[in-house]
Amino acid sequence: MMDGLCDGAGDIFRFIAFAVTLHKVFSNGKSSPGASYSLLDSKIQMEVCSRFPSDGIKPGGLRSKLYQAYIKYRxxxxxxxxxxxxxxxxxxxxxxxxxxYHNILETNMESVFTGNVNYSAIVSTQNTILKSSTMWIICYFWRLVNPQNMTQIQLLVVLYGKEVEYLTSFQLIGYIPVAVVGLLSYLHLSYVYELVSTAATYI
Structure with a gap:
């Protein structure tokens, strides 16, 4: 539990630090992704005026300040x-x-299969699948896209000062590797379950 809480706290503070860094870069117009923020203050004032044209809201009022903060950090x-x-x-x-994968490949599946079940065939099939090249490929790609490795990549881009480029470039395409590995894993998991099910009923 302590390990999970510390990991979660580290992620939260890292994401907050990234957001602050992005805001500073965008508002100063120091990089191409933030070029549109070079006139940020005047843009905020224009949006605030259009948002509160004549409803009696003072420019320095609470709603105006909240909206300015929303525009700045949006x-x-x-x-x-x-x-x-x-x-x-x-x-x-x-x-x-x-x-x-643990439930299918590392248990005797007693809770899944009942009756006349060939447990020796199940164990043999499980061992064959665990030692197969396909299983190792699936494990390797999960090693690349698991949350811990994502954290390591983010820390690496901080080390080289490329966090803004990374964050702006991977905000959408970063979903592709995870989705592809997830889809392939789902197809492989379904195939593995069919193999083990067939072995269980093989007498």
Whole structure:
């Protein structure tokens, strides 16, 4: 539990730091992704005026300040939400497939199959699948897209000062590797279940 809490706290503070960094870069117009933010203050004022044209809201009022903060941090927060959802998706899929692979390949399946079951054939099939090249390929690609490796990549881009380029480039395409590996794992898991089911009924 402590390990999970520390990992979660580290992720939260890292994402907040990324959002602050993106805001600073965008507002200063120091990189091409933030070029449209070079006139951020005047843009905010125009949007606030259009949002509160004549309803008695003072420019320095609470609603005006909240809306200014929303305009300032909207884009960085959007990017970090997309990046954090990638980690969440990877974590959910990782846990789902690891649990199901464990249940199918590392148990005797007594809770699944009842009656006249060939357990020796199940064990033989499980061992064959575990030693197959396909299983190792699936494990290798999950090693590349699992949440821990995503964290390592993010720390690496920080080390080289490329966090803005990474975050703006991978906010959408970062879903593709996770989705592809997840789909292939689902197809392989279905195939594995059929093999074990066939072995269980083979007398």
């Amino acid at each position: 884009r960085p927060v959007q990017i970090m939400v997309l990046i954090s959802l990638q980690s969440l998706l990877s974590s959910v899929l990782w846990n789902y497939f690891m649990i199901n």
